[in-house]
Amino acid sequence: MNKREFITMDGNEAVGYIAYRLSEVIAIYPITPSSPMGEWADQWAAERVPNRWGTIPSVMEMQSEGGAAGAVHGALQTGALTTTFTASQGLLLMIPNMYKIAGELTPTVFHITARTLATHALSIFGDHSDVMACRQCGWAMLASANVQEAHDFALIAQAATLESRVPFLHFFDGFRTSHEVAKIEVLADDVLRAMVDDDLVLAHRARGLTPDHPVLRGTAQNPDVFFQAREACNPFYTACPDIAQKAMDKFAKLTGRQYRLFDYHGVPDAERVIVIMASGADPVHETVDYLNRRGAKVGVLKVRLYRPFDVCRFVAALPATVKSIAVLDRTKEPGSIGEPLYQDAITALAEAGRKLIVVGGRYGLSSKEFTPAMVKGVFDSLTVASPKNHFTIGINDDVSHTSLPYDPDFSTESDRVVRAVFYGLGADGTVGANKNSIKIIGENTENYAQGYFVYDSKKSGSMTVSHLRFGPEMIRSTYLVSKANFVACHQPVFLERYDMLADIVPGGTFLLNTPYSTEEVWAHLPRRMQHQIVDKKLKFYVIDAVRVAKDCGMGGRINTVMQTCFFAISGVLPREQAVEEIKKSIKKTYGKKGDEIVQMNLRAVDHTLSHMHEVPVAAGRAGGFEVPPAVAPEAPEFVRETLGEILAGRGDLVSVSKLPCDGTFPTNTARWEKRNIALEIPVWDAAVCIQCGKCAMVCPHAVIRAKVYEADVLQDAPATFKSVEARDRDWKPLGLKFTIQVAPEDCTGCALCVDVCPAKNKSEPRLKAINMAAQPPLREAEHANWEFFLNIPELDRRKIKVGSIPQQQLQQPLFEFSGACAGCGETPYVKLVSQLFGDRMIVANATGCSSIYGGNLPTTPWAVNADGRGPAWCNSLFEDNAEFGLGFRLSIDKQAQFAQELVKKFAPQVGDQLVQAILTAEQKDEAGIYDQRAHVAALKAKLAGVKTAEARQLLSLADMLVRKSVWIMGGDGWAYDIGFGGLDHVLASGRDVNVLVLDTEVYSNTGGQMSKSTPRGAVAKFAAGGKPVGKKDLGLIAMTYGHVYVASVAMGARDEHTLRAFLEAESYDGPSLIIAYSHCIAHGINMTTGMHDQKAAVNSGQWLLYRYDPRRTAQGENPMQLDSRTPKSPVQEYLMMENRFKMLTKSQPEQAKLLFKMAQEDAQTRFALYEYLAGRKLKSDAAAAGEKKNETVTVQTA
């Protein structure tokens, strides 16, 4: 056996490490939580790391998982060792190919981070609903329980598939295993060589298609032989379990780690056994040990190879003494007799003729915690004569009463394990520092180490909670830390939100980052926390980490400071050794980024120790504050009792009855979530303001708003409420007032508004009409002002000239306070649509950033107006969004048509005049919409007394007579890649839908993978050397139809152009496509000045502004209008503003020069093409009829 090498890594890296070394071709598509495996593979290939045979695998990013599966199938068919990584819906898209791959007896391993399938809701977290949907495909299925097993099984699966020719689905739990960082023994290359038989590799290659030895596969067969041929594979499946066990045995000889297809752990005379697979097996293992040490007779049967299911081995693995078993499934199959593993267990026992009490239950859906307390609850349930069947554990099911009771205080946490919990802000580097600490401890001591990180679904001001364990034995606690010895709060704002010390052990240590001294800090703690510190006799330390970090040049990154504190006071390592190790680690981590960065961090370590102080706990309980409720008491009941509980961090305790049965939620809820994440907020200087509306327009979170109103409204205004005369020539003569108001508790502090404000203070031009100021002193007064502002009536929409930004921005946003990144470049467009058409719009939203900030619980930014109208929103999938939205249109049009047909029939009852008014309503503007709503109201009133079936039909359809605006939204990953085929079809359909592509030129939501929209030269994942080819011209493709309205906009370059395009697109009675440049955190830019990036892109010709309006053709005009001026600055000037391009000059300078030069040429060529298209004299037939002299050119573009 080799020298054992232990390294800390997460499950994705551990699996990717093996898969990469055993593959020649890797085709992937990013999907959470599997994306990092593909990214690792891409990185290793870029670093020219060879596989086990000495060649560098070819790594290819595809346009969808379906595409990846197709490429994998092709690569396998031509003899390459091939793999892929995926999860959830991605795995479903691979199913058609999986049947083929298995049917052709092709050895391969797909590595799956098992993830929840979208049903009533999407979830990125882990359960087995995806892999269980594949159990009929003819693949072997091998489950890993932890990071070490995932690493080991990746190899065992490869060995077994090559010998058995049955393809393997190797799965491990998404996030719980894929993202857990653990200390594992890394498999040496000679173990890989010993396990993977070259003869089998050659045999696989020899079966590959080649014209040198041609064969035919993929035939079509008829009823005469298909059946027989399908049965011909049986011997391979029969042999597969033995082959898998043989691989496990061989592996044991090489590594000392023995696995079995069904691994039993427990006392040999167990009476109660839990059958389970994947990460849930470890807490059961831990609990079994704990209970057996106390005299119980229990065990766990860990299912490793789930398919092909080996009945004999399964039955034999259960001790003869067993009386009852509980089979736990991490999936739900509504309407079935039971979940899959349960049914298989029942069948296996029946076939073997063994009689036991067998019950089945569900646990852990969507990464729901599965703890020893729950395990004990299940074991306890087996002690009765007729245990509850089809149970759930871990939730309170007060609807179907399936849930088992358990004692949440039961814990198996060992005294030998150090447990630490860190509450950090996403931006402060806490998680990175903790991963680093795990490495330091795991790789420099005998201790095992584990880290698991809980992230927020918000993209700004998000909280991270790190759960770390260190101990002398392998850690099987695959659940969050419950009894912490050490708790650190890295952000004082969390004090008023979370009960961080509820579970800390008596005598534990609490570390707080606070600006207050040891004397002052007590007065600034919640009273609950003061009691906890005193009662539990905690050791309490404080540090002003922000100051230390700032003094050391680290800005807001307090990671190194807090990490040093942890090592200094936790006692995991002797202090001096710890400091030395941190410094070593800093040099290793930051070395390649230059000495400046290393020195900055080293300074921080040295400064930390002298700035951390222990707070004398006996100091008393002076001052303090009560923790405010998560939502205001006046919030609606559902918000208070369900969403509010989630906001307060008590979502796990929300019972089934409190949740909707079909995934339907009210909108208008983000307003109740007061996040208070901005350190600074904008303050309006009314005297300087020119009332242009630009600040409100760019605000990504709709927190800065303008209103025009009657002066008498101000009678009850709070003292600090600001108001001036309205300047607009339409409002001024009416004596109306104007106010810009900021929502102080919803603002993220991005300062985009200040950046775009064009009005400067003439006496002090560093100030504008909006300036940032510290939030805390303003919070209370501005909260009152905001509440007052909200109650000022909105201006009648019919009076607003929507083509003028100062007036248009008075329209109420119906998209507010989203969880998007501070300074997001997408949301200003989304908000604009909601202002213009929100009261009659319906949104189909592709999965991605916009679906997360638009629809991730607990709250939604989609809002309603005073009439209760607002956007209706739904997310179907990633790949089908255009088709989904077209479905809305078809349905709405059908219903409207039916309503019109019925209206005609009811002419005698409602009157011809009303019927004509309804049927001929133009509804081209707000006045038209208002009129039609009035007509429909009149119609309903008249129909109220008519009791016929048709009248009831018309009443239910009448609202469809008011024009509805269908919006299909998504990012470039959807529009350019995975959804392109569908988008193309929808555009071709000619139906009246509006497609908004929020083009960030990269997969933003999954972490910056290249899309076909990524421009040449940009560095992205899967384009580490800069994207070598140019961006796809989606707009030009759409224009080729001739009947599609197409616009390319960039709000930061010309906001009025954006507004005009949106209005034109919506008014066009046909398909419209708006491609909107959206600056993004994934560009590596200063988000405060993101609008400048947009401007620079347009000024250099890198991004074009244009509108292609088919209506112009009918008027004899060229439909194409190029709205960009001739580029006036070099493309490189823009490229160097963004790290996505600039970093290439640091990583591959020669490549950067080449690609940047080509990017310049791209821009010039494209501008010339568009100039040509816009310059052509075109004529429609209609216009040509009146004027025959000029030559007619067809509308179609090249």
Add this chain to the structure above:
Amino acid sequence: MDLRTEYMGLQLRSPLVVSACGPLSEDIGNIRKMEDAGAGAVVLYSLFEEQLRLETQELHHHLEAGTESFPEALTYFPEPANFNLGPEEYLNHIAKAKAVVKMPVIASLNGSTVGGWTEFAKKIQQAGADALELNIYYIPTSLKLTGAEVEQTYLDIVAAVKSAITIPVAVKISPFFSNMANMAKRLDEAGADALVLFNRFYQPDIDLEELEVQPSILLSTPQALRLPMRWIAILHGRIEADLAATSGIHTARDVLKMLMAGATVTELCSVLLARGIDHLQYIERGMTEWLSEHWYESVSQLQGSLSQMKCPDPSAFERAQYMRAITSYRPA
């Protein structure tokens, strides 16, 4: 005519040196052109302290920003195994320039604080530069900072760079010291192999429309040469370091005046930006003609001939002369 001169131990075919001038020396073709036009040496465009320091911070910031906070996007960029930090490009440029010309290639570092960036001088030496011009561009604005502290910063920077490399170091400074002569002496003692007089601080301008203060580059005018000329004349022969003149040198006569005041070389920039690199030939021709007409055989004959130590009226460079200039002036 023998135009040769020795500057910091380097043999130059002429005292005409192209000063650190971004647009001109960024292009290797231009550097070749300079040599063809008769330049004695070239000072490459400056590498700024901010470039060395801030670029790494900027890269670090953008690679870390937004990471490890959202579960689906723990990072946003692939992380290359290595970065070419401390502009590798500049080092490559030195090497390329050395490969195409025979004249000395002098690199230029521009900074104002003592810090890790001075370490970069080592890499410049390794890249093959014949000498280094250290441009200390420091505008102290703190009301608390004393003149002595400012001066010490200059000396510390020179000492740090000198301790890092063995090639000659020229120090380019501004004239804004209480006692320029004393400062020159101390820089000389700190190891400066030459003093380049003087740095021109680009003075910002005001944009009336945008209400902004904007950096704005003004090319030097012929009048600017009087200040360095005076101090070169005063310092010549009194310190060991060579003296290089820069600012306002536009004609052959300007060059000759500077040489007579005591400059070893003259550095030209604005005139070449305005009239092109080939203008060097015109200046050289003018120098040769004047020298021939006045029976000189080499420039070494006139170097320092009108320095304060050697000129007929040493007080002409001092305050008394100022009084005379004023009193003799009569408005037209």
